[in-house]
Amino acid sequence: MSIGVRESVRDAFGNALVELGKEDERVIVLDADLAESTRSGKFAKEFPNRFIECGIAEQNMVGVAAGLASVGFVPFVTTFCVFASKRVCDQVSISVAYPRLNVKVCGAYTGLFTGKTGATHQAIEDLALMRAIPNMTVIEPIDAREAALAVKYAAHTPGPMYLRIARDAYPVLSRSTNGRGETEATGTEHASDFDGIPEFMKARTLTEGDDVAIVALGTMVHTALAAREALREKGVSARVVAVSCLKPIDEAGIIRAAAETGAVVTVENHSIIGGLGGACAEVLGEKCPVTLRRVGIRDVFGESGADADLARKYGLASDHVVQVCLDALAVKSRGGGGSGFQRLARAGVGRCGL
Amino acid sequence: MKPARWVEVDQCAHISVTQLPDVARRVRHHVLSMIHASGAGHPGGSLSCVEILVTLYFREMRVSPAEPRWPDRDRFVLSKGHASAALYSVLAERGFFPVDELLTFDAIDSRLQGHVDMTKTPGVDMSTGSLGQGLSAACGMALGAKIDRRGFRVYCLLGDGETQEGQVWEAAMFAGNRGLDNLTAIVDYNKVQLCGPVAQVMPLEPYTDKWRSFGWSVVEVDGHDFEQLISGFNRARETRGAPTVIVAHTVKGKGVSFMEGQAKWHARPIGDEDFELAMEEVGFFQAPRGSVPNPAMQGAGGGKG
Numbered sequence: 001m002s003i004g005v006r007e008s009v010r011d012a013f014g015n016a017l018v019e020l021g022k023e024d025e026r027v028i029v030l031d032a033d034l035a036e037s038t039r040s041g042k043f044a045k046e047f048p049n050r051f052i053e054c055g056i057a058e059q060n061m062v063g064v065a066a067g068l069a070s071v072g073f074v075p076f077v078t079t080f081c082v083f084a085s086k087r088v089c090d091q092v093s094i095s096v097a098y099p100r101l102n103v104k105v106c107g108a109y110t111g112l113f114t115g116k117t118g119a120t121h122q123a124i125e126d127l128a129l130m131r132a133i134p135n136m137t138v139i140e141p142i143d144a145r146e147a148a149l150a151v152k153y154a155a156h157t158p159g160p161m162y163l164r165i166a167r168d169a170y171p172v173l174s175r176s177t178n179g180r181g182e183t184e185a186t187g188t189e190h191a192s193d194f195d196g197i198p199e200f201m202k203a204r205t206l207t208e209g210d211d212v213a214i215v216a217l218g219t220m221v222h223t224a225l226a227a228r229e230a231l232r233e234k235g236v237s238a239r240v241v242a243v244s245c246l247k248p249i250d251e252a253g254i255i256r257a258a259a260e261t262g263a264v265v266t267v268e269n270h271s272i273i274g275g276l277g278g279a280c281a282e283v284l285g286e287k288c289p290v291t292l293r294r295v296g297i298r299d300v301f302g303e304s305g306a307d308a309d310l311a312r313k314y315g316l317a318s319d320h321v322v323q324v325c326l327d328a329l330a331v332k333s334r335g336g337g338g339s340g341f342q343r344l345a346r347a348g349v350g351r352c353g354l
Numbered sequence: 355m356k357p358a359r360w361v362e363v364d365q366c367a368h369i370s371v372t373q374l375p376d377v378a379r380r381v382r383h384h385v386l387s388m389i390h391a392s393g394a395g396h397p398g399g400s401l402s403c404v405e406i407l408v409t410l411y412f413r414e415m416r417v418s419p420a421e422p423r424w425p426d427r428d429r430f431v432l433s434k435g436h437a438s439a440a441l442y443s444v445l446a447e448r449g450f451f452p453v454d455e456l457l458t459f460d461a462i463d464s465r466l467q468g469h470v471d472m473t474k475t476p477g478v479d480m481s482t483g484s485l486g487q488g489l490s491a492a493c494g495m496a497l498g499a500k501i502d503r504r505g506f507r508v509y510c511l512l513g514d515g516e517t518q519e520g521q522v523w524e525a526a527m528f529a530g531n532r533g534l535d536n537l538t539a540i541v542d543y544n545k546v547q548l549c550g551p552v553a554q555v556m557p558l559e560p561y562t563d564k565w566r567s568f569g570w571s572v573v574e575v576d577g578h579d580f581e582q583l584i585s586g587f588n589r590a591r592e593t594r595g596a597p598t599v600i601v602a603h604t605v606k607g608k609g610v611s612f613m614e615g616q617a618k619w620h621a622r623p624i625g626d627e628d629f630e631l632a633m634e635e636v637g638f639f640q641a642p643r644g645s646v647p648n649p650a651m652q653g654a655g656g657g658k659g
Contacts, residue, residue, distance in 0.1 A: 028501070049501065060490045060524035067494020070472075070480060071502075072425070075494075090484050091521070095491055099472045099481040 006169040007144030009219065010108055013165045014039025016151035017076060021047045027155060028075045030065055032058045032083065038108040038165075040078040058083045062091040062105070069101040074155055080114070081107030081123030081164060089129050097135040097160045104154045105130075106163045110140065110218065111269030112297065112314060113167060118304035123164075124297045127217075128274025130162040131247045138247040139200075140164040140218030146174045146200055146244060153198055166219045168307070173206065173221065173242075200244040203253025209239035212325050212332070213257035216267040217243050217276040220316070224267050227321035238325060249279045255288045263291040263332040265325050269316060272296035291332045293324045367412040367448065374580045377447055378408050382609050382636040384443035384456050390629040392460035394468065398619040399513060400440035402544040402577070402604040407444040409583040410509055410540075419449035422476040428506050429495045431480040433488020434513035434542065435469040436621070442466050442475065450477035486519025488512065489539060493529050496537035496597075507591070510539045515547030518556045523568065529597040530569025537597040538590040539570075542577065544606040548620045565599045577602025609636045 020027050021043055030052040035041035044051035054061035058079055065075035077084065084107035085092070096103045107126055114121045130138050137159065141147040147165055154161045206221065207228055216224035221242045228238045241257045243249070258264050264284065268276040277294030284292055297314050311317040369377070381404050389395035411417065415428040432441050439459060446453045451465070458464035465474045469483025479495075482488045492510035499506050512522065529537055543561070545552050552558060562572045571593045575582040583602065590598035606620070607613025610632040624632065 052497070054528065055524075057521075057524035057528065059487075059521040060493070060528050063487050063490020063521065063525065064494035064497065064528065067431075067480070067491035067496075067508075068498045069494070070491065071429070071495050071498035073498055073501075091487055091490075094481065094484040095487050 004171050004173075007172050008169040009141065009144050009147045009166040010037075010039045010168075012144035012147040013106070013108070013151060013163075014042035016148035017043040018046050019148075020151060020155050021050065024074065024155060025050070026072065026074045028052060028065075028068055028073045029078060030054055030061050030075055031078045032056055032061050034079050034108070037080070038078040038106070040076070040106075058088050059091050062088045062103070063095050065103045066091075066095040066099070066101045069096075069103045070099075074102055074104070076104045076106055076151075076154075078106045078108065080109045080121060081111075081126045082109075082121055083107075084162070085123065085126035085129045089133075092130070092136075092160070092162075093133045097133045100135050100159055102158050102160070104161045104163060106165060108165045109167045110164050112302045112310045112316065113269060113307045115167060116304050116306065119301040122302040124271045124302065125274070126162075126164065127246055127268070127270045127276070128278065131274060131279065133160075135160055136247060137161045137245070138164070139245050140166075141200070142218055142221045142242050142244055143170050143172045143174055145172050149174070149198060149200060150244070153200075164218060168219075170219050170222050173225075174200070201248075201250070202245070203250040203257065204242045205257070206240040206242050207238075209237040210261055211237045212263040212265060212329055213239045213241055213261040214265050214267060214321065214325060215241045215243060215254065215257060215276065215280060217246060218269070220267045220269050223311075223316065223318045223321060226318035227267075227325065230318060230322045231325055234322075234326075236325065236329065243276060246276060246279060249283065251283050251287070254280055254283050258284050258288045258290045258292075261290075263293075263325075263328040265293045265295060265321065265328050267295040267316075267321055270296055272298055291328050293328045295321050295324050369412050371413075371580055371584065374405075374408055374412060377412055378404050379637055380447060381408060381440065381443040383633065384446065384453070385439045386610075386624060386629060386632050386636065388439045388443070388456050388459040388466075390624045390626075391457045393623045394460055394621075395439050395623070396436040396621045397439075397610075397613060397624060398546065398606040398616065398621075399434060399542065399544065400437045401608045401610065401613065402606050403434075403437050403440055403511060403542045403602075404444075404608065405578045405580060405583060406511060406540055406542060406602055406604075407440055409580055409587065411444045411448045413580075413584055414587045415509065416506070417448070417477070419477070422450055426504060426506050429479045429492070429508045431482065431488040431492040431495070431508070431510040432470050432478075433482055433492075433510055434485065434516050435482030435488070437511070437513075437542075438466070438468060438470045441470060441478070445475070445477040448477070451475070485513070485516040486521040489522055489525035490528070492537055492539070493525050493532070493534060496529070496534040497532060499536055500532075500534065507536045507538065508534075510537070512539060512541050513547075514541055514543045514545060514552050514558060514561075515555065517541065517558060523564075526565065526568040526570065533569075533595045534597045535594050538587065539597065539599040541599060541601050542604055543601050544577075544604040544608075546606040546615060546617050546620065548617065550617050562601055565601070569596055571596045571598040572601060573598060574601045574603065577604035578608060611635060 613619040
């Protein structure tokens with residue numbers, strides 16, 4: 001896997017489950033009649049005895065996983081994001097998160113991009129729901145390599161976790177620790193044994209910039225990077241900060257980006273309510289109020305359509321991100337939105353909790 | 355052949371059937387005392403399942419009070435998590451924690467939460483309280499035992515009204531299809547739920563047919579009759595290839611005349627007068643009030659004094 005090549009995130013997820021299955025016989029995968037779509041079917045083929053087809057009964061599936069975890073297994077529950085969150089919110093909360101059982105809830109098909117399925121299958125609230133549940137860790141990998149790492153990390157880290165896995169292929173941005181130095185360091189470094197916290201748990205600066213920070217969640221970093229290029233042509237220096245771990249969010253990383261640029265634009269394939277935009281608003285509102293704009297689905301249900309068309313209509317395309325960044329810059333330059341706080345921050349006054 | 359490990363743990367209480375009624379009386383005493391002291395709780399559904407729990411913990415299940423997380427123990431899931439007072443009382447009687455601790459029920463910082471919490475209470479194998487979820491977890495435990503070829507059995511107590519939840523039937527379908535013969539569900543069929551008789555709120559009949567159609571072996575017993583409960587559990591253990599449900603016909607509020615069959619006693623505090631009367635009726639032989647410190651009452655008194 002080389003950096004820059006497009007790789008399917010869900011294939012990487014499925015392959016990582018298989019790798020995990022080879023290493024650890026405690027790993028069990030459960031699915032609810034979607035194994036071909038989620039790619040957990042790869043695991044089913046390799047380890048039929050440790051793959052549990054639960055049928056179209058997600059609530060029971062989550063409970064079964066909780067029971068398996070309580071007797072020492074490491075269950076990965078796989079289904080679409082909508083069902084892995086809304087459909088089983090109470091089961092995840094009470095049977096998994098409350099007793100801190102070692103269940104990994106894996107949602108496939110993120111946000112609006114679900115293959116022309118329309119609103120019923122678009123996950124625009126899953127992050128808000130999962131993030132609000134105590135004890136839950138919430139991760140959305142930025143690319144295929146990071147998806148594989150996240151699976152490994154989940155298996156090696158006790159406790160409930162929500163993995164949000166994109167359906168499609170994206171350029172690989174992250175790199176492995178062996179590095180081999182063949183490309184620029186743009187993304188994830190990680191400890192291969194997962195003794196420590198891997199790099200993707202932090203908010204990472206992918207590209208430096210001073211005028212505005214585009215903080216993007218998961219695969220939306222690719223949109224953010226495209227926007228950054230367009231902004232550069234307009235003479236704007238945008239920093240792109242990748243967030244893969246939405247909860248616990250790297251507060252210091254978010255605050256640093258805000259303090260050093262004075263304007264933050266969040267970008268996510270999710271409702272602007274309760275996801276990355278919500279999380280950043282919470283952090284910055286309390287600790288470093290700067291100009292903040294949220295790019296995401298603006299409290300509406302989606303519809304059927306090609307991904308690119310959906311992105312355009314619902315404001316998730318890079319052009320839109322560019323416009324929002326320019327707007328944020330204009331507000332910042334007028335000194336609005338933060339009671340002058342950001343100017344103090346930019347002047348290095350260091351009032352932003354750094 | 356028993357693994358050598360078994361000799362080291364207190365796997366079975368080994369008490370005789372004739373001793374069980376005394377344990378049940380003590381448990382009813384604890385249940386009433388706890389709910390009286392805390393000023394909250396679920397007396398009706400706790401009193402209806404006393405014999406079921408006593409049979410499980412004193413005759414049927416292999417558990418180790420000295421080592422609550424003994425890996426090979428039998429598992430119990432109280433899916434009707436609101437009957438916590440009954441489970442805590444049985445666990446305390448069985449030696450998982452001091453009986454004195456029962457009166458901390460529901461109080462702040464107590465290990466005994468209103469609904470059972472496996473992270474807090476020794477002997478509790480699953481956190482429950484949102485109805486309908488326990489049987490699924492029990493399925494996972496039983497499936498885990500099958501995958502690992504371990505010998506432990508899994509028991510799950512459901513309320514009758516609780517089985518109105520769709521997830522229960524998802525779990526029933528799952529267990530039936532998987533042939534989880536190491537799983538035994540017990541339904542505390544007391545026929546009364548919070549808002550009235552089950553037959554009025556949402557009738558379940560024909561009830562045993564429902565379970566059979568999902569591939570379960572069904573046993574019907576009088577849920578207050580120890581001999582019948584024991585023989586029901588024996589039949590469940592002998593059944594191969596299918597999970598067993600014991601439909602235990604019980605009486606809500608069993609043992610206290612003015613609570614029996616009364617929906618209003620599903621969840622309500624027990625006042626002083628009712629408590630005196632109830633304690634007499636359940637036939638405990640010595641007045642226990644005042645014999646154990648009551649932190650909730652002390653706190654209230656201290657504040658006023």
